[in-house]
Amino acid sequence: xxxxxxxxxxxxxxxxxxxxxxxxxxxxxxxxxxxxxxxxxxxxxxxxxxxxxxxxxxxxxxxxxxxxxxxxxxxxxxxxxxxxxxxxxxxxxxxxxxxxxxxxxxxxxxxxxxxxxxxxxxxxxxxxxxxxxxxxxxxxxxxxxxxxxxxxxxxxxxxxxxxxxxxxxxxxxxxxxxxxxxxxxxxxxxxxxxxxxxxxxxxxxxxxxxxxxxxxxxxxxxxxxxxxxxxxxxxxxxxxxxxxxxxxxxxxxxxxxxxxxxxxxxxxxxxxxxxxxxxxxxxxxxxxxxxxxxxxxxxxxxxxxxxxxxxxxxxxxxxxxxxxxxxxxxxxxxxxxxxxxxxxxxxxxxxxxxxxxxxxxxxxxxxxxxxxxxxxxxxxxxxxxxxxxxxxxxxxxxxxxxxxxxxxxxxxxxxxxxxxxxxxxxxxxxxxxxxxxxxxxxxxxxxxxx
Amino acid sequence: xxxxxxxxxxxxxxxxxxxxxxxxxxxxxxxxxxxxxxxxxxxxxxxxxxxxxxxxxxxxxxxxxxxxxxxxxxxxxxxxxxxxxxxxxxxxxxxxxxxxxxxxxxxxxxxxxxxxxxxxxxxxxxxxxxxxxxxxxxxxxxxxxxxxxxxxxxxxxxxxxxxxxxxxxxxxxxxxxxxx
Numbered sequence: 001x002x003x004x005x006x007x008x009x010x011x012x013x014x015x016x017x018x019x020x021x022x023x024x025x026x027x028x029x030x031x032x033x034x035x036x037x038x039x040x041x042x043x044x045x046x047x048x049x050x051x052x053x054x055x056x057x058x059x060x061x062x063x064x065x066x067x068x069x070x071x072x073x074x075x076x077x078x079x080x081x082x083x084x085x086x087x088x089x090x091x092x093x094x095x096x097x098x099x100x101x102x103x104x105x106x107x108x109x110x111x112x113x114x115x116x117x118x119x120x121x122x123x124x125x126x127x128x129x130x131x132x133x134x135x136x137x138x139x140x141x142x143x144x145x146x147x148x149x150x151x152x153x154x155x156x157x158x159x160x161x162x163x164x165x166x167x168x169x170x171x172x173x174x175x176x177x178x179x180x181x182x183x184x185x186x187x188x189x190x191x192x193x194x195x196x197x198x199x200x201x202x203x204x205x206x207x208x209x210x211x212x213x214x215x216x217x218x219x220x221x222x223x224x225x226x227x228x229x230x231x232x233x234x235x236x237x238x239x240x241x242x243x244x245x246x247x248x249x250x251x252x253x254x255x256x257x258x259x260x261x262x263x264x265x266x267x268x269x270x271x272x273x274x275x276x277x278x279x280x281x282x283x284x285x286x287x288x289x290x291x292x293x294x295x296x297x298x299x300x301x302x303x304x305x306x307x308x309x310x311x312x313x314x315x316x317x318x319x320x321x322x323x324x325x326x327x328x329x330x331x332x333x334x335x336x337x338x339x340x341x342x343x344x345x346x347x348x349x350x351x352x353x354x355x356x357x358x359x360x361x362x363x364x365x366x367x368x369x370x371x372x373x374x375x376x377x378x379x380x381x382x383x384x385x386x387x388x389x390x391x392x393x394x395x396x397x398x399x400x401x402x403x404x405x406x407x408x409x410x411x412x413x414x415x416x417x418x419x420x421x422x423x424x425x426x427x428x429x430x431x432x433x434x435x436x437x438x439x440x441x442x443x444x445x446x447x448x449x450x
Numbered sequence: 451x452x453x454x455x456x457x458x459x460x461x462x463x464x465x466x467x468x469x470x471x472x473x474x475x476x477x478x479x480x481x482x483x484x485x486x487x488x489x490x491x492x493x494x495x496x497x498x499x500x501x502x503x504x505x506x507x508x509x510x511x512x513x514x515x516x517x518x519x520x521x522x523x524x525x526x527x528x529x530x531x532x533x534x535x536x537x538x539x540x541x542x543x544x545x546x547x548x549x550x551x552x553x554x555x556x557x558x559x560x561x562x563x564x565x566x567x568x569x570x571x572x573x574x575x576x577x578x579x580x581x582x583x584x585x586x587x588x589x590x591x592x593x594x595x596x597x598x599x600x601x602x603x604x605x606x607x608x609x610x611x612x613x614x615x616x617x618x619x620x621x622x623x624x625x626x627x628x629x630x
Contacts, residue, residue, distance in 0.1 A: 197607070218607050220571050234575070240602050241575060261579050261603050264572035277576060282583070284576045305576040321573055327532065328573055349532060351573045365570050373568070396570055441571060 051090040052176075053118050055143070056080045057101040058094065059125030059136070068129040075127060075136065075161055082169045082183060085205050086405060087428035088176070092119055106139065107151070114143040123172075132158045138168045140175065149175050179358075179403030186445045187399075187408055188212070188222035188231050189419055193437035199233050201248065204401070204444075206419075206432040212248060213237075221441055223265040225272065228447040230291065232265035232274055243276050245293055254293040260284075266309035266318075269357075269446065275299060275309035275318065286320055299333065310355045310362070312380070319343065319353035319362050330364055332380065343382055349373075352397060355380075357446060358404040363388070365396045375409055375426075388426035399444045400424075408432065408442040519629075522550045526610075526624035527585050532569065534580035536588055544585060547627065548592035561585050562626040563603040564610070566619035571605060578603030585625040 056079055059072040083089045099113040106124040114122045122141040127134060139151040150171050154164045166183040174180035185204045190197050196216045202209040213219045217236040224231055225245075232245045241263055243256035256262045260279030267274040272291035277284045286306050288296040300306040305323040312318075318333045330343040330353045344350040349367035356362065359380070366376045373394040378385045389395035393412035400407060404424060411420050414431075417438040422429040433439055525547075527540045536544065551557060563582030565574040582601035590596050611618035 218604075220575070220605075220607075234572075241605075260601075261575055263575045277572070279576075279579055284579065305573065305580060307572050307576045308570075349569065351570045367569070371568075373570070394568075 052088060052120050053090045053092055054083065054121040054123065055092045055097065055114050055117065055119035056083070056094075056123045057097055057099070059127045060101050060104075060106050062126070062128035062135075065129065068127065071129050071134065071158060071161060072125075072127050075165055076125060078162060078165045079123060079125070079138075079169065082166060082205070083172065086173070086182065087423045088405065089121075092117060106137065107148075109141060109143075111141070111143045111146040114141075119143045129158065134158050134161065134164070136164060140172050173403060173405070177403060177405060179405070181402045181447075182405060185402050186224075186228070187419070187432070187442050188224060188445070189410075189433075189439050189442040190220060190222065191435055191437050191439045193435055195437075199231060199246075200435075200439075201231075202433060209433065209435060212246065221264055222443050223267060223274070224443060224445040224447075225267050225274070225291065226269050226447050227272075228445045232267070232276070234261075234263045234265075243278075243293070245274070245291060254291070256289065256293040264307045264309070266311060268311050268315045269313050270315060275311070277307040277309075286318075299335075308352055310353045312355050313357055313359045317355075317380075319355055321351045321353065330362065330378075343378065343380070345382075346376075346385060350376075354399050356400050356404045357402055361404075363398040363400065363407060365398065375407070377424075377426075386426070388422065389429070392429075395420075397441045397443075399442055401444050402446045406444075408444050410440045410442060518550055519554075522547055523627055523629055526621075526626050527581075528620060529581055529623045529625075531566070531619070531623065532577065534563075534577065534584045536584055540585075541588065544588045545592065548589050548594050551589065551594045551598065558598045558630045559600075560628045560630060561599055561601045562608075562628060563601065564608060564622060564624050564626060565606045566622040567606050567609060567614070568619065569606065575603050575605035578605045581623075581625050 056076055058076045061068045061072045080091045084091050096117045098117060099110060101124060104110065106126045109122060109124060120143055122143045123138065124141070125136060125138045127136045134154070134156060136154045137151065138154070140149045141147065142149055152168055152171060154167070156164060169183045170180040173182055182204060186201050187204065188199060188201050191200050197218050197220065198214060199212040199219045199222045200209055201212055212231060213235065215235060215237040220234045222231045222233045229249065230245055230247055232243060234241050235244050237244070238257060241261040243262035243265060245254040247253070256276070256278070258278055258280035261284065262276060262278050265274050265276045273288060273296065274291065275286050275288050278287050279285070283303055284305050284307060285298055286300045286309050287298050290296060299309070299318065300320070300322070302322060302324050305328065306320060308321040310319045316335050318335060319330055320333065321328050322331050325342060327348040329350050331340050332343050333340045343362065344364065344366070347366045347368070350364055352365040354363050361377050361379055363375060363377045365373050367373050373396050374390055375388040375395050375398045376385060377388055388407070389409070389411070395409055395411045398407050398409040406421055406423055408419060408421050410417050417440045419432045419439045419442045420429055421432050525543055527536070527543050529535070529540070530537070551559070561582040563578030563580065565578050569577070579601065582603060586596070586599050586601055589599060609618070609622040610624065611621045
């Protein structure tokens with residue numbers, strides 16, 4: 001899809017995010033963390049997240065041909081759906097709009113007409129179609145402060161409408177949250193649709209599922225390399241649990257098939273190195289490996305289970321699961337000094353840490369007293385423990401989106417294990433995929449995968 | 451009469467021998483080939499009632515051997531939730547297994563470690579391995595050579611009973627013994 005994707009981008013103008021918008025977003029963060037510090041255990045059944053109302057009128061057309069109308073309709077719908085996926089926006093109903101975008105200048109809208117219908121943000125688009133070539137201008141405005149936040153001009157083949165729209169949505173998220181890349185990301189997961197557990201990938205929104213492994217054995221715990229080109233996973237392809245490091249585009253595979261189990265890969269951000277739990281010494285210990293599967297050095301030294309490494313964005317610290325305290329808990333190890341501190345103290349069974357790409361929080365799976373597994377988030381300093389899922393089956397395998405705005409996880413809330421997404425605060429939980437078999441162990445890519 | 455007695459004795463040895471595997475093959479081979487041939491011939495004739503003294507003794511020991519072998523493979527060692535500790539029941543079962551391994555010095559076994567469906571995948575892979583390894587270590591301490599045992603963990607991937615009940619979970623938390 002992307003090979004033929006050539007379009008030019010011209011920056012129309014760029015201004016810094018307005019203080020008002022930024023303040024409203026920041027207040028969500030600070031409110032939540034302030035509340036978290038007041039209680040040891042916070043349930044956010046009602047996270048009270050304020051969604052930003054945004055108006056996205058159908059793009060203005062040039063010559064008005066039926067095919068141009070179709071592209072305009074499809075493009076504006078795609079833009080709405082893509083932004084709606086994040087849960088940070090309330091997409092306003094077009095039926096309420098007072099202004100006919102066809103009769104206005106998309107570069108200088110009448111802001112009062114948009115604020116009247118409740119829009120705080122406005123996206124205008126203009127599209128022209130000539131011989132399957134698109135010329136498209138997209139702009140994001142702060143309607144209250146009457147200013148343009150970003151504007152881009154795209155040109156390319158009509159088949160590349162989707163990546164163009166995604167690119168602009170990345171611009172919007174970059175302006176509003178400071179991080180972009182969500183809409184270029186993919187999700188790896190395990191599915192048993194063929195009768196055996198194989199590794200699959202799909203787009204961030206569940207589109208285009210694709211089967212990666214086909215060895216008809218058991219394949220588990222996929223983990224993306226930081227550049228999104230490789231997936232490391234545990235496989236029984238050769239009869240026992242080995243570690244495969246698999247290039248998604250050319251299917252090259254590096255194999256770690258030492259004695260015992262080779263499991264739970266976790267990559268070091270910004271490198272082609274990963275850590276995994278290997279038990280060839282007789283005891284599961286975490287080792288640092290090259291991306292080609294060669295051992296660099298041993299990271300843990302402790303009798304009993306040590307698994308599931310997940311690194312801080314700077315690679316200086318590693319969260320992992322250890323049973324050294326008598327029950328599985330999350331620990332953090334300083335990579336330079338080797339010093340280890342226990343992070344989790346609530347509950348007897350805390351596993352699957354995933355360090356936020358922003359660096360400040362760790363999500364993990366904990367066993368509640370009632371007997372269900374649920375997703376929790378905790379500050380890396382041990383403060384601000386929040387339960388993100390509850391009372392809906394078992395919820396496991398949480399993984400951050402690359403901009404840390406969303407979390408993907410698996411849940412048995414409908415009986416069969418499926419893949420779900422939610423916001424970083426646990427809001428708007430919904431199913432991502434409807435595929436045959438069971439889906440589990442989703443992992444969000446952190447870099448570009450295209 | 452003496453000849454008939456010999457034939458029946460040969461049958462009693464041959465027939466169970468055919469049912470059993472390699473461990474009994476040696477015993478069968480020791481019998482003179484002629485006796486085996488005669489036994490085959492005699493099989494066509496209506497079988498006379500076997501002398502009460504001999505038959506049950508031979509039968510029982512073979513059956514016992516079979517049963518012991520079957521028990522070795524079928525009797526799992528079970529564990530508590532999130533534990534690889536061997537309780538008294540588990541230790542008693544493992545003592546039987548050690549005895550069997552010593553009586554059958556050519557037998558080699560794969561010890562599989564399994565978990566119930568609760569808990570996360572990677573941790574259960576590690577826990578399953580600890581279970582298999584703790585069973586193996588116990589047998590080594592009882593004098594079974596480590597070289598005759600290998601371990602593999604299947605984590606929670608191969609439950610014995612897929613039901614979501616405490617009873618099923620208890621069955622699924624197990625070390626399973628598979629003869630090679």
